[in-house]
Amino acid sequence: MKAYLSALSPAARLTVWKTLLISLGAAVVQAALFFLVLSRWSEASPPILETLIRNGRLSLVFAAGLLLVCGALVLPGWDRGSKTGYTLRRLSVNEGKFSLLLGVQNALLLLVYWAIQLIALLLLSEYFLSTADPATVSHQSLFLACYRSPYLHGLLPLADWAVLLRNLSGCLVLGLACSAFCHHRRHGRKSGLLLPLAVVAAVGFPVYAGNPFLSLSSTIIFLLICLYFWKSLTGVHEDED
């Protein structure tokens, strides 16, 4: 296992800091938009939390950040000026297993992105609720906003385990898609699933239809695609050159 962790380290060096920077950058932009909308609100009719989130288009920033993180996660596969695959394939580690572990590492980085956006939004919510007119907010305001705002619900599904499963399987499938992209590029092949998956994840994350069936269906589809990636990464291919 130590050899695998060591083999993952060059990819980690390339992606971890970039993911953290994108996550923090997205959080800062969301905060700026949140305060911009808040500052323009008329005092006559105080805003509610979910309206601020919607009008600030915070979900769009999240989606853009998610696409950027996916872009950062495929950097180990770009081989700019060097064919790192020649080195990776000369190590004593199994390349298929290595790519699967890289997929898991990517999924963890996507979870970090999700966590940082969640923390940022909770801090913004906390600020808003503590400064708002006490007559317009209650200790239930955040809880209610989590069910009224599709974006906030996606970030913090609370007891909605179907959305939680969708998000977790979404991180796993995107992480594996990024790793499969790198793996196939090293072998001179193309992997076209990453872009559509990333777009679906970015667009679909803040969509909440209030129906667990949709979330569970998404989870099952994501897990089936994960299975496909597992097979494609560990299988033998004829088109090695």
Added chain:
Amino acid sequence: MLVLSDVKKTYRQGTQALAGVNLSLGPGEIVGLFGENGAGKTTLMKCILGLLRYEGEITLDGAPITPKNIARLSFATCEHSFFPALTAAGHRDFYREHFPTFRNKRFAALMDFFQLPLNKTIRSFSAGQKNQFEVILALSQGADYILMDEPFAGNDIFNREDFYKVLLGILEPNETILLSTHLLEEVQHFIGRAVLLHQGVVAGDMTTSQLEDEGRSLMDYVKEIYHYQSDRVSRALDQLTDQKE
């Protein structure tokens, strides 16, 4: 002993790069691999390393090359195989973890010889420095068979000549070098054997001592094998001059 038996490689588009190569490389040999562009030199090296699928058999001391014994082979390629975002020190640590026979002393000495910085990312190196670093890694891995594919493309002649001298001084008796290059005259005093590839097969294979005994230079031998037509330039010039008229 690295043995290639009837190794064939046809690319998907139908190009036959290797048409049945038979070759044996013993411990301690320094072998020059020559051939015109497209002769199959790079393909041969990639087949040995398992980077390409092939027909035929390649064995290392009788065993097929697998992840178990692949560490006995190292590769320096002009395409480069380092991690651009890692520093030289990062590569040293990475190689130490994966290749237990990594030669720390040789790595340090060669870094010093080429005056390469330890703590800069390889991405920031010049083209020549990148080639030098690629070679340093291949030589420091601790491999028994060191494959080099045009390792000094883009380096100046002083660096290349000095390097060959240093290399001869540091190589241990069991280390084998397979060096693919077009720079025949530069390496003729460095190699002990010349293997000539032509249209995917070994067209010539001779030790430099055999050549010396026969009073032939490496260049003469290569020209003879490739049926070099010494009057081709004058004929071409004549034709071109006729066309102008």
